[in-house]
Amino acid sequence: MASFNNSSNTPVKPSAKNGLNNMKTEIANELGISGYDTLDKGNLTARQNGYVGGYMTKRLVEMAEQQLSGR
Numbered sequence: 266m267a268s269f270n271n272s273s274n275t276p277v278k279p280s281a282k283n284g285l286n287n288m289k290t291e292i293a294n295e296l297g298i299s300g301y302d303t304l305d306k307g308n309l310t311a312r313q314n315g316y317v318g319g320y321m322t323k324r325l326v327e328m329a330e331q332q333l334s335g336r
Contacts, residue, residue: 285321292320 276282286302293301296316298309306314 288324289317289321292324293317296320 290302293299296313298304298313298317301317
């Protein structure tokens with residue numbers, strides 16, 4: 266079996282990191298979690314952290330769908 270170094274932690278586009286961090290902070294603020302960028306994520310519940318990641322994924326999928334549909 267071939268071994269691939271395809272870690273999910275390795276960004277495909279490293280230049281997108283700042284944009285994704287901004288989106289994460291924006292979504293956390295929308296969910297009522299202020300100061301998310303400086304907050305110790307270990308002090309949040311798994312549900313709170315999951316909401317942020319889930320809404321990020323939802324928004325990224327919506328953006329991709331819009332782009333693919335030509336809007």
